[in-house]
Amino acid sequence: MEGLTILLIFFGASCSILTCSVAVDTLSPTELIEDGDTIVSSGGMYELGFFSPGNSRNRYLGVRYKKVSNGTVVWIANRDTPLNTTSGILKLNSNGILQIVSDGNTNTTIWSSSSVNIINPVAQRLDDGNLVIREGSRNIWQSFDYPGNTYLRGMKLGKDLITGIDRQWISWKNFDDTSPGEYVVSMDMNGFPQIFQKWGSVLHTRFGPWNGVRFSGMPSLNQNPTSENEFVVNEEEIYYKIVVDSSVVSRMYLSPEGDVRPLNWVNHTQRWRTNLASVPTDSCSLYGVCGPYGTCNIRNFPICSCMEGFEPKRPEEWGAGAWFSGCVPRTPLDCVNGNEDGFRSVSGVKLQGTRSSWYDFSMNLDECETECLKNCSCTAYANLDIRNGGSGCLLWFDEIMDIREYNETQYLHIRLAQSELTRLTLAMHARIKKKRSYMKRQDSLCDRPKEDIDLPSFSLSTIAKSTSNFSIANKLGQGGFGPVYKGVLEDGREIAVKQLSKSSRQGLDEFKNEVRLVTYLRNMQCIGYSQLNRMYSALESWC
Numbered sequence: 015m016e017g018l019t020i021l022l023i024f025f026g027a028s029c030s031i032l033t034c035s036v037a038v039d040t041l042s043p044t045e046l047i048e049d050g051d052t053i054v055s056s057g058g059m060y061e062l063g064f065f066s067p068g069n070s071r072n073r074y075l076g077v078r079y080k081k082v083s084n085g086t087v088v089w090i091a092n093r094d095t096p097l098n099t100t101s102g103i104l105k106l107n108s109n110g111i112l113q114i115v116s117d118g119n120t121n122t123t124i125w126s127s128s129s130v131n132i133i134n135p136v137a138q139r140l141d142d143g144n145l146v147i148r149e150g151s152r153n154i155w156q157s158f159d160y161p162g163n164t165y166l167r168g169m170k171l172g173k174d175l176i177t178g179i180d181r182q183w184i185s186w187k188n189f190d191d192t193s194p195g196e197y198v199v200s201m202d203m204n205g206f207p208q209i210f211q212k213w214g215s216v217l218h219t220r221f222g223p224w225n226g227v228r229f230s231g232m233p234s235l236n237q238n239p240t241s242e243n244e245f246v247v248n249e250e251e252i253y254y255k256i257v258v259d260s261s262v263v264s265r266m267y268l269s270p271e272g273d274v275r276p277l278n279w280v281n282h283t284q285r286w287r288t289n290l291a292s293v294p295t296d297s298c299s300l301y302g303v304c305g306p307y308g309t310c311n312i313r314n315f316p317i318c319s320c321m322e323g324f325e326p327k328r329p330e331e332w333g334a335g336a337w338f339s340g341c342v343p344r345t346p347l348d349c350v351n352g353n354e355d356g357f358r359s360v361s362g363v364k365l366q367g368t369r370s371s372w373y374d375f376s377m378n379l380d381e382c383e384t385e386c387l388k389n390c391s392c393t394a395y396a397n398l399d400i401r402n403g404g405s406g407c408l409l410w411f412d413e414i415m416d417i418r419e420y421n422e423t424q425y426l427h428i429r430l431a432q433s434e435l436t437r438l439t440l441a442m443h444a445r446i447k448k449k450r451s452y453m454k455r456q457d458s459l460c461d462r463p464k465e466d467i468d469l470p471s472f473s474l475s476t477i478a479k480s481t482s483n484f485s486i487a488n489k490l491g492q493g494g495f496g497p498v499y500k501g502v503l504e505d506g507r508e509i510a511v512k513q514l515s516k517s518s519r520q521g522l523d524e525f526k527n528e529v530r531l532v533t534y535l536r537n538m539q540c541i542g543y544s545q546l547n548r549m550y551s552a553l554e555s556w557c
């Protein structure tokens with residue numbers, strides 16, 4: 015093979031079919047890497063060589079950080095076939111296969127890269143930390159296709175449907191043992207693809223479905239606005255990838271305990287910082303904790319309840335906090351009797367799992383509903399993509415599982431019997447009515463004659479003076495319709511000044527109402543006194 019080289023691609027390396035504008039450190043078929051030798055990427059960020067992770071005495075060949083977080087492992091070749099001597103050698107044979115042999119005498123191969131037969135070379139952008147075997151400009155093998163416990167920017171998680179490579183993320187057994195542990199994060203290909211974090215065969219947590227912007231019910235994994243995430247579903251491949259932003263050194267790490275930790279390197283502390291907010295790990299993130307048709311809210315006690323229109327399947331168990339049996343429709347669906355069901359639209363939830371789903375990128379929501387109505391086993395529908403007002407169709411054909419309450423704005427349309435929908439609507443009206451009459455009662459309890467307030471009037475110059483010309487130092491906060499300043503009148507009285515701008519739609523009447531309300535509440539001491547120990551004054555001339 016001509017021009018066969020092994021490359022440790024680093025920082026910002028970028029290649030196309032024609033050019034490969036990258037400074038590389040290479041290994042040719044005549045060269046060897048012995049234990050103790052390293053290849054350092056010329057940006058200095060990564061190094062390739064033999065090492066022993068943690069307290070282990072075994073020797074592994076892999077890629078580690080060098081410039082930052084010196085020694086932190088990024089990738090290991092022989093993760094489950096370690097060497098117990100320092101006589102290991104890495105070589106590239108003339109067929110383009112990378113081999114680790116135990117020593118130069120017996121040449122026992124303990125690991126080798128498989129060669130993938132890619133027919134057409136592809137233009138590709140390669141990022142940090144990728145170990146690549148390349149013929150000319152053609153990649154014939156890359157370590158990014160065989161991730162370990164670390165996911166680097168630019169790496170894909172998911173399946174190449176042409177080569178069959180399934181890029182999964184597998185934890186170590188423990189900090190000293192790099193062999194495959196109990197946790198795997200991988201793309202589940204049933205229905206609309208979603209990402210599973212599994213503990214053995216147990217589905218632990220679910221990331222998805224992807225809504226065009228992020229995984230439903232999950233803040234963006236990468237909080238940095240300059241980076242983008244990609245979720246690609248087409249006939250050739252299905253993957254998730256963090257695309258750009260090389261200004262931050264970051265990695266995603268799957269701990270031996272199964273925690274998915276997005277980490278950023280913080281230079282001034284010289285430590286990795288976990289962005290905990292980006293991957294919620296609470297009781298509600300456990301897959302299906304509330305059973306079918308149950309919904310989880312971490313702020314409630316108990317955390318599980320049935321979705322509206324559903325009731326506990328086994329009330330005794332449910333009452334005792336065993337939620338796995340979940341809920342069942344309160345009213346059987348009409349569809350089976352040849353009648354049409356309806357849908358209840360719910361927002362504010364992380365959408366359910368999509369293992370038994372069907373999807374179409376081109377349908378709109380109306381077509382989606384029609385499609386769902388056609389089949390009695392269709393339990394719900396939603397848009398696939400929330401961008402530009404929503405598009406695409408996602409249909410579910412199974413019990414709704416793994417819903418949690420989350421401030422998503424996307425609507426999920428859940429199939430219910432018409433009579434149940436009517437019942438829910440009436441119940442809602444009754445609730446509103448009850449609330450209104452409760453508030454009215456409270457009102458009459460607290461009621462005082464609400465005489466018209468005689469607003470004291472001050473000149474603009476007095477107000478300006480009292481607030482040091484509306485200086486920022488005097489600003490107390492931002493009320494509804496405008497900022498509020500603290501002022502001191504010449505006689506020493508403290509006042510609060512609310513500034514109304516022309517663009518605020520609050521008129522004098524609304525303002526008077528606000529003052530009246532504040533006065534009234536203060537009289538009733540219904541809310542904190544300190545908050546109300548202010549007086550408002552109007553700036554009659556709008557500025």
Ligand SMILES: *[C@@H]1O[C@H](CO)[C@@H](O)[C@H](O)[C@H]1NC(C)=O
Binds near residue numbers: 084085
């Ligand atoms: C960290 O860097 C120092 C010198 O730069 C080196 O001697 C040491 O071996 C490195 N540690 C690891 C764990 O690679």
Ligand SMILES: *[C@@H]1O[C@H](CO)[C@@H](O)[C@H](O)[C@H]1NC(C)=O
Binds near residue numbers: 098099
């Ligand atoms: C190293 O491993 C080889 C083969 O796995 C084994 O025969 C040998 O006893 C081991 N040596 C030590 C010192 O553990």
Ligand SMILES: *[C@@H]1O[C@H](CO)[C@@H](O)[C@H](O)[C@H]1NC(C)=O
Binds near residue numbers: 118119120121
């Ligand atoms: C082992 O490989 C080295 C380098 O390729 C070679 O020089 C040596 O002859 C080989 N030894 C055996 C026993 O094949």
Ligand SMILES: *[C@@H]1O[C@H](CO)[C@@H](O)[C@H](O)[C@H]1NC(C)=O
Binds near residue numbers: 281282
């Ligand atoms: C990182 O911090 C060190 C000092 O701790 C400083 O010398 C270096 O310039 C910093 N690097 C960056 C990229 O900010």
Ligand SMILES: *[C@@H]1O[C@H](CO)[C@@H](O)[C@H](O)[C@H]1NC(C)=O
Binds near residue numbers: 389391411
């Ligand atoms: C309804 O959908 C399910 C799941 O996709 C399918 O197996 C079944 O054949 C469909 N039934 C009808 C009547 O189309």
Ligand SMILES: *[C@@H]1O[C@H](CO)[C@@H](O)[C@H](O)[C@H]1NC(C)=O
Binds near residue numbers: 422423
């Ligand atoms: C949901 O709430 C969190 C914190 O309350 C906030 O950071 C996030 O932006 C909200 N997401 C949406 C989609 O509103």
Ligand SMILES: *[C@@H]1O[C@H](CO)[C@@H](O)[C@H](O)[C@H]1NC(C)=O
Binds near residue numbers: 483
């Ligand atoms: C407020 O503005 C007026 C006129 O611009 C100026 O004369 C006065 O000194 C200012 N007062 C303060 C406290 O900044």
